[in-house]
Amino acid sequence: MVDVILGLQWGDEGKGKIVDFFAPNYDVVARFQGGPNAGHTLYVGDKKVVLHQIPSGIFHQNTTNIIGGGVVLDPVTLKRECDLVASFGIDVKKNLFISERTNIIVPTHRALDKASELSKGDSKIGSTLKGIGPAYMDKTGRNAIRVGDLLDKSFTSQYIKLRLKHQKLLDNFHFIEDIAAWEDEFFEALDFLRTLNVVNSEYFINNQITAGKKVLAEGAQGSMLDIDFGTFPFVTSSNTISAGVCTGLGVSPKKINEVLGVTKAYCTRVGSGPFPTELFDEKGEELRKLGSEFGATTGRPRRCGWIDLVALKYTCMINGVTKIIMTKADILDSFEELQACTAYSIDGKQTQEVPFAISKVKIDPVLASHPGWHCDTSSIKDAANLPQNMSSYISFINDYVGAPVKYVSNGPGREQIVAL
Structure with missing residues (x-):
């Protein structure tokens, strides 16, 4: 069977660390779409590594990594990354495979x-x-x-x-x-x-599945950047949602098992396009500063705002999300009060649906207040030790979007993640 990890916002949700965290549980990690516009950040020991083309399971010696046919590949970027990965003692010619159809x-x-x-x-x-x-x-x-x-x-x-x-x-x-x-x-x-492992990947990956291997499909960018269902035309050029796994890897929808969606505890966006909850005040600047919100690929400062539950419920729906991983929850540690968007007001009318012409209408977010927890959560290991207000914030999100938050990331380190 195939499990999927993908972003539920506008990218930059921290998928690299999450894939790296789950990769030891899988035999295969496969990228199914996108290109070097992806920037998946992970830490190898105390060293920060950003991967743009290579799947995030590459640092696990016994994991097979596949670049699928739905990806667009920049050979120059790939070579640089292979050189970087090799500097950590990883033999890419052993555990990296590239589809002929890429x-x-x-x-x-x-x-x-x-x-x-x-x-x-x-x-x-x-x-x-x-x-x-x-x-x-x-x-x-x-x-x-x-x-x-x-x-x-x-x-x-x-x-x-x-x-x-x-x-x-x-x-x-x-x-x-x-x-x-x-x-x-x-x-x-x-x-x-030409020296790398080039394979007929749809047969390669299906043979892995038939042999009982566990496969993790790794998405790039985020669901709100999907070419069909995102904030068009301010989107990427591929299908970033779970449906893209089938077309990007050549696997049947019947083979999809869990869909793990990654969201920040707030929202960010790089580049132009609609962003209903964007903050232009000192709160937005504080989120950017505390979260080090600068693009892993471009270095551009990210636009920051409160969590958008209307958009999050939408992306959980179109992806069939079974579990949510919330990242950067610790960035909210110092805030006395949090806000969450629960509806859009458009021309005086409220809706909980993402509109077709989202880039052409003026949206005023309807915000619900939530008390902050105002304590350091970065060292917490057990869900029982999370502050009550954080647990309440998570429960509120669970109830609204209809999918459960099962993990909370409370820092950049591989070990900084709490199972709920």
């Missing part, structure tokens, strides 16, 4: 991403400029180059054909940046990629 991000994808974002001016969506959007566009346009193509003798002609197509588009944007240096690094990284 789409490759080429240098002109990055150029197109940058040119397109610059052309939008004030309407830009906040792209990470990693080439993800253009790579997925080539996938749906049936122009993509995939990892399996690297072993084909026609690869060079495929690449030239795609590059010429992109160059015409770049000319329309009047984009004149020289990408020759990008290509040198790219082709060097391709040579490295």
Whole structure:
């Protein structure tokens, strides 16, 4: 069977640590979508590591890690990460496997991403400029180059054909940046990629399942960034929800077991787009400071606000969440009073549904107050020792969203997590 861990907000929920925490219980960890716009932070000993492409189970020697066909892969980023992981004594050629169907991000994808974002001016969506959007566009346009193509003798002609197509588009944007240096690094990284384990991953992973292996599917970004169900058009280019596991890995919906959703105890967002509970005052600044809220991939300061239960209930619904893991609960330790959004007010009418045109309407959040616990929770190991007001806050969330919070993360360390 396959269990899933994914984000329930706008990404940055702390999925890397959570996958790393659960990985020892699984034989396989598989990334099913997204690209190097992901930034999964974990700690190896006392060292902070941010992974963008490699699954977060890589530091567990006996865990098989798979990059699935639903991922878009930047070979340059992958090579750098493999070098980083190798510095910790991990042999990636032993426990990292890449699907033949994984789409490759080429240098002109990055150029197109940058040119397109610059052309939008004030309407830009906040792209990470990693080439993800253009790579997925080539996938749906049936122009993509995939990892399996690297072993084909026609690869060079495929690449030239795609590059010429992109160059015409770049000319329309009047984009004149020289990408020759990008290509040198790219082709060097391709040579490295050819030395890794490239597999027919849908057979590979299903054979693992048939053999009784436990598989953990790792999502990137967050559910509110889903291309179909997120805050369109301020979304990513892939399906970040649990349905993406089936299309990204080639497994049947019948094989999905638990869906573990990760949410912060508050909300953050990087880049543009709707954010109903965003705080523009000193409380928002305090959340950003205490939570060190800066993007793991971009370094950009994250927008911060109170927890949005309307959006959280929505993402629990569309994902079929069976358990919630709440991260960064300790960041709220110093707050005397907390707020939680329980409804949206739109044109004077209240609703508990996420609207279709969320990016086009003015939303005033309806907030419910909750007393803070105002004590240090970072060293707590047992649920019985959590402050009463924190337990009450968690119960309130459970009741509203209809899915239980089963774990609370109270610090960045691997051991700082409390089972409820």
